[in-house]
Amino acid sequence: MSKDWPLWEVFVRAKGGMSHRHVGSVHAPDPDIALRHARDTYTRRMEGVSLWVVPSASIAASDPAEDGAMFDPARDKIYRHPTFYDIPDDVKHI
């Protein structure tokens, strides 16, 4: 039965102020049931305060075969990390 249902990607917000994070996926016939399946599957141990479900088919993904061209060029660009600045001691949360 579940193979007849589309797949939905599930995103959980752990607490207010945090961003939603991808936690997995569920099968469901429609968005309302997908939300309930996500609730019953991924938030039964107080993991979250908010849920998103997104049809998996709506997600455009990068091609693993192209990961060289996509990601390798970033490898030796350490100057892109903001580690060359002096951060004053009284600046918090950075």
Next chain:
Amino acid sequence: MASLPPIDLPRGATGDGSFDAPARDAVGGVLFDTLLRLGDDSLILGQRLGEWCGHAPSVEVDLSLANMALDLIGQASHFLNHAGAVEGKGRDGDALAFRRDVLDFRNCWLVEQPNGDFAQTMARQLLFSTWQEMLFGRLQASADETIAAVAAKAVKEVRYHAELSAEWVIRLGDGTDESRRRMADGLDWMWRFVPELFEMDAAAAESAAQGIGADVSLFREDYDARIRAVLAQATLEAPADQRPILGGRRGHHSEHLGHILAPMQYLPRTYPDATW
């Protein structure tokens, strides 16, 4: 299997239900009896839903049903532990759940009905959880502090059960020819057990008068309206009303309850001091 055959009223019967005397006197008073009714409803339905574990149509539905079962077992545990304390004979919730005989159970007939297919299970859940949500809503004002506290916590759980089962009844009723037929059959099976939910027998009336229990007759109209709204969305007709079947609150049960208790009670009765 399709619906049960209709039962005509026997000549001279009042239609108030065949069983008026308790199968066994509930000793322990009004509060104890009220707690058994509440706890046994949750316990038996929780056990019933647990039978789906590993057998549901999909793993997601399997989790939904098991979650509901666990919510209900949790409620039962609170109510029955309190019942044991009120009784004062050294029995706790486990003793009441696992070492009580079938005639001493006070649950309604609806919760002991067989799971059937998924549609039949959802029919039972809609009819029961909608009622339980309204009941717990009122029990938050119970004169008994434990009942009030458990109801306040559990009403959110039960609201979810009612919403989820309504979603499924709507989808199955307004679905394919097969799902629609199964949903109608499931409702047909469960419909005759609804009047018992609203029965105010002497014990229930006394409990309500003392402010412990709720007068369930007060929300019958709201209940009917909510069920009708779900059925309308599901494009289903409400089954015809039949002769009410009463008696569960006084220990008279269908043949199904013994078959629920046998596997549930086997281990604690065989190994009384087993722990894990």
